[in-house]
Amino acid sequence: MIDDCKSLHIKEVNEVISLRAQKRRRIRASIVEFLVFTLPLLVFLSILYGTLVWNVYVSMADWVSTAADYTFTGLKWYNYLFSQGRFWVDVQNNLKWLILGVVPTTILAIFLAYMLELAPFPGVESYVRTLILYPVAMSFVVTGTIWSWMYQPERGVFNTILGSLGIDSPLTYTNNPSTATYWLIVIFIWQYLGFSVIIIQSSFRTSELQEMVEAAIVDGASRLRILFSVILPNIRAGLLVLVSLLLINTLKVFDIVWIVTRSGPGIATDVLATNMIVTAYDQRLASAGAAIGVIIFLLAFILVIPYTIYALRKWFE
Amino acid sequence: MKSKSPTIKIIVLLVLLMLTFVYILPIYVMIMNSLKTLPEIQQRTYLAFPKQPQFQNYATALFGSKDFLIPMRRPIINSTIITVTVTILAAFFGGLGGYYLSRTRTAFARVIFVLVGIALYLPYQTVIIPLTTITARSGLANSHLGLILSYLIINLPLSSVLMGTFFLGIPRELEEAAEVDGANKIQIFFRVISPISMPAYASVAIIIFTQVWNEFFISLTLSTPKTQTAQVAMAMTQGSTISPYNLQMAAALLTVAVPLLIFLFLGRYFIRGILAGALKG
Numbered sequence: 223m224i225d226d227c228k229s230l231h232i233k234e235v236n237e238v239i240s241l242r243a244q245k246r247r248r249i250r251a252s253i254v255e256f257l258v259f260t261l262p263l264l265v266f267l268s269i270l271y272g273t274l275v276w277n278v279y280v281s282m283a284d285w286v287s288t289a290a291d292y293t294f295t296g297l298k299w300y301n302y303l304f305s306q307g308r309f310w311v312d313v314q315n316n317l318k319w320l321i322l323g324v325v326p327t328t329i330l331a332i333f334l335a336y337m338l339e340l341a342p343f344p345g346v347e348s349y350v351r352t353l354i355l356y357p358v359a360m361s362f363v364v365t366g367t368i369w370s371w372m373y374q375p376e377r378g379v380f381n382t383i384l385g386s387l388g389i390d391s392p393l394t395y396t397n398n399p400s401t402a403t404y405w406l407i408v409i410f411i412w413q414y415l416g417f418s419v420i421i422i423q424s425s426f427r428t429s430e431l432q433e434m435v436e437a438a439i440v441d442g443a444s445r446l447r448i449l450f451s452v453i454l455p456n457i458r459a460g461l462l463v464l465v466s467l468l469l470i471n472t473l474k475v476f477d478i479v480w481i482v483t484r485s486g487p488g489i490a491t492d493v494l495a496t497n498m499i500v501t502a503y504d505q506r507l508a509s510a511g512a513a514i515g516v517i518i519f520l521l522a523f524i525l526v527i528p529y530t531i532y533a534l535r536k537w538f539e
Numbered sequence: 540m541k542s543k544s545p546t547i548k549i550i551v552l553l554v555l556l557m558l559t560f561v562y563i564l565p566i567y568v569m570i571m572n573s574l575k576t577l578p579e580i581q582q583r584t585y586l587a588f589p590k591q592p593q594f595q596n597y598a599t600a601l602f603g604s605k606d607f608l609i610p611m612r613r614p615i616i617n618s619t620i621i622t623v624t625v626t627i628l629a630a631f632f633g634g635l636g637g638y639y640l641s642r643t644r645t646a647f648a649r650v651i652f653v654l655v656g657i658a659l660y661l662p663y664q665t666v667i668i669p670l671t672t673i674t675a676r677s678g679l680a681n682s683h684l685g686l687i688l689s690y691l692i693i694n695l696p697l698s699s700v701l702m703g704t705f706f707l708g709i710p711r712e713l714e715e716a717a718e719v720d721g722a723n724k725i726q727i728f729f730r731v732i733s734p735i736s737m738p739a740y741a742s743v744a745i746i747i748f749t750q751v752w753n754e755f756f757i758s759l760t761l762s763t764p765k766t767q768t769a770q771v772a773m774a775m776t777q778g779s780t781i782s783p784y785n786l787q788m789a790a791a792l793l794t795v796a797v798p799l800l801i802f803l804f805l806g807r808y809f810i811r812g813i814l815a816g817a818l819k820g
Contacts, residue, residue, distance in 0.1 A: 263636030273669035340542040359802035361753035363770045519665040530656045
């Protein structure tokens with residue numbers, strides 16, 4: 223009897239202990255989970271955002287030589303930038319990039335992706351994919367090197383080819399200050415077209431959209447009609463993604479300009495990103511350079527807001 | 540929705556022809572002229588085949604000569620060390636971070652996700668001055684570590700989101716079954732999730748590898764003569780030191796060879812990575 227009681231009591235105590243142990247084990251497990259899964263990401267993110275905040279502070283300091291100077295000067299260097307003609311040349315050029323780097327690329331990508339859907343040849347899709355996507359694997363440094371040779375007015379590839387066809391080409395490509403930026407944008411479009419087609423294609427390939435297209439074909443709608451009234455309204459998400467990615471990449475553009483024209487002729491093709499490196503590292507105006515960095519960040523931030531909201535909804539749906 | 544109309548056939552053929560010309564031309568010019576002699580280049584028959592392929596041009600581009608002052612050997616080794624290390628670390632930590640983002644539904648996780656989302660598109664110009672200061676002060680500037688750390692910090696958001704996108708596609712039943720068997724999250728991640736996510740790791744590794752190998756802005760500002768990357772050396776052949784076109788093209792081919800081969804042979808993973816990066820799953 224006593225033994226029974228004792229064993230019962232022990233059982234209860236054991237249960238309480240094991241419950242506590244379970245709880246403790248669960249807490250310990252979630253701490254370990256936090257350390258393994260969350261902490262590395264948090265640490266790296268904190269460093270990244272730390273450098274961002276640091277940079278914002280530098281832009282409001284008075285750092286003008288190799289030695290850092292953190293005296294607070296407010297918006298002094300922003301005002302300095304706004305008073306420079308070069309800054310406004312950059313803004314104009316960046317606008318050209320934003321519009322001409324994004325709109326034609328998107329339209330061409332839609333056209334090509336739709337063409338691949340319609341094309342009645344076997345194997346055409348994998349051929350075109352490889353053909354136009356390979357530049358994604360190449361750096362702008364290499365692409366820019368090749369293209370700047372092709373663009374050369376006297377000894378370049380394009381004008382040589384035109385010459386051998388009997389055409390005395392008047393084109394001077396990136397040597398002409400008023401059109402140079404446009405020729406640079408052509409390189410960007412060439413490089414990003416394959417990437418854009420892939421993204422548009424994948425948004426064509428949803429079963430709902432395919433069904434709608436089939437229904438429209440049965441109803442006798444024309445191919446063009448189907449594109450404009452069935453497909454385009456239904457790939458808005460894909461378009462949002464593509465346009466956002468292209469906008470960001472044209473806003474950040476640096477490599478092509480640096481390699482092909484180095485902001486020239488004069489500063490005709492200068493953009494914010496190239497001005498930033500010249501200001502911060504050649505002229506040693508670190509605070510002014512940091513200010514350009516902040517301006518690029520703010521523009522990028524505004525441009526990705528719709529995309530981030532979309533991504534957040536999609537991720538946590 | 541294949542079409543049988545002859546007009547569409549003709550349009551498609553014309554477009555294919557144009558695309559082929561526009562996309563083959565640059566790489567054709569690069570390869571053909573990298574195999575020519577300088578006199579051949581000066582004849583300006585850029586589209587012709589080389590009379591006698593000059594394979595030693597690649598050796599000259601690698602080791603340098605009096606005509607080519609930027610030997611690519613060291614920069615390519617530097618790029619390899621930096622890129623491979625960053626790729627491995629970014630894929631590993633990206634897997635961990637991505638698993639967290641894809642399996643947690645708390646408000647805190649949402650905040651982290653937004654921070655990661657913004658960091659994905661953070662312009663490098665915005666962080667370059669602090670990164671320069673950190674690497675200079677900590678003495679990392681003269682070793683590969685400075686560039687490795689900088690690239691890791693910048694690429695971890697991308698690799699986390701990419702891995703997370705793939706993890707979202709893995710059915711939860713798998714993990715629940717393992718949980719019933721008494722496995723904890725860490726065991727589940729390393730023994731159940733990771734092994735079946737190898738294709739995802741491959742995609743992420745390829746995307747990060749290509750991105751880091753091809754990156755120019757950060758390596759231009761952070762690399763020193765000792766850690767100079769292939770892209771920076773390549774840019775020098777274009778800048779102050781004018782190089783003969785045949786050797787410059789040979790150097791260009793050496794610079795793009797690795798990512799281009801990866802693309803040609805593992806294009807599938809490449810495309811999957813691009814699509815995951817666009818959050819299209």
